[in-house]
Amino acid sequence: MTSVLVAEPQEEKYGSSRPGRNKNLEVCEANWMRIGIFSDIHGNLEALSAVMAAFETEKIDTFLCCGDVVGYGASPNECVDLVRSVTEEVVLGNHDAAVAGLMDYSYYYDAARKVLDLHAEMLTVDNMAWLKALPYNRRYPDSGIKLCHGSPVNEKEFEYIFAPEQAYALLPYYEALDQVTFIGHSHLCRVFALTDTTVEEISHKRFVLEQGRKYIISVGSVGQPRDYDNRASYTTYDTETRQFHFKRVEYDIETSASKIFEAQLERNFGNRLFIGV
Numbered sequence: 001m002t003s004v005l006v007a008e009p010q011e012e013k014y015g016s017s018r019p020g021r022n023k024n025l026e027v028c029e030a031n032w033m034r035i036g037i038f039s040d041i042h043g044n045l046e047a048l049s050a051v052m053a054a055f056e057t058e059k060i061d062t063f064l065c066c067g068d069v070v071g072y073g074a075s076p077n078e079c080v081d082l083v084r085s086v087t088e089e090v091v092l093g094n095h096d097a098a099v100a101g102l103m104d105y106s107y108y109y110d111a112a113r114k115v116l117d118l119h120a121e122m123l124t125v126d127n128m129a130w131l132k133a134l135p136y137n138r139r140y141p142d143s144g145i146k147l148c149h150g151s152p153v154n155e156k157e158f159e160y161i162f163a164p165e166q167a168y169a170l171l172p173y174y175e176a177l178d179q180v181t182f183i184g185h186s187h188l189c190r191v192f193a194l195t196d197t198t199v200e201e202i203s204h205k206r207f208v209l210e211q212g213r214k215y216i217i218s219v220g221s222v223g224q225p226r227d228y229d230n231r232a233s234y235t236t237y238d239t240e241t242r243q244f245h246f247k248r249v250e251y252d253i254e255t256s257a258s259k260i261f262e263a264q265l266e267r268n269f270g271n272r273l274f275i276g277v
């Protein structure tokens with residue numbers, strides 16, 4: 001993993017909000033200012049498309065994705081294509097690992113196994129190779145950022161962090177934590193600000209990261225929110241002002257659910273989208 005990823009002239013940097021405009025340019029990670037972070041797309045193309053459209057107004061310099069591009073939804077290939085078109089800064093989620101054959105999921109319940117098997121069949125050879133090559137984490141030292149799917153400790157275990165006691169369990173590892181760790185996995189929007197002895201949960205949608213604390217930020221889910229808000233989640237972080245912002249956008253749930261029903265996947269994978277659980 002290199003931290004030298006993207007380069008673009010300064011006048012371009014502030015003059016365009018086109019997602020993915022960093023893709024084939026070379027600049028230093030230190031030039032990142034406006035970052036768009038998203039996670040847990042789960043094959044929901046309609047939600048991902050709505051999030052990408054919303055990012056158009058955000059003047060994003062680079063995108064980071066915390067994993068689970070596939071699983072649950074009806075459009076895994078299209079979602080991998082779209083994510084790959086805007087960023088290569090993606091980490092492996094547990095559903096990605098299962099579809100890529102990197103994890104035993106024989107103990108999952110029938111419907112969950114069925115959709116993972118189906119997604120493995122649906123992916124193109126190239127998209128499957130991409131999925132298999134995703135790392136468990138990515139680190140950006142100049143920005144103080146780490147990206148992973150679940151807990152930053154024992155990443156291959158994909159442990160959840162959505163409650164204060166789970167954040168407390170990270171305190172023995174405080175020195176090794178990055179300034180900010182962006183995660184997904186729980187599909188919930190959560191923030192924990194840590195010192196070496198304390199954990200504070202922050203409930204604001206927009207806040208400034210303080211110097212001297214380390215943050216675990218769970219960025220919510222694009223394609224399967226679970227907080228009874230059925231809108232897709234996406235987030236922004238400004239490395240200069242250190243301001244972070246949780247955002248939501250409505251999308252075409254009807255179409256997304258219809259595709260799941262037509263594919264004869266577990267109907268609940270479609271039904272739950274309407275209520276956001």
Ligand SMILES: [Fe+2]
Nearest residue numbers: 040068095185
């Ligand atoms: Fe997920």
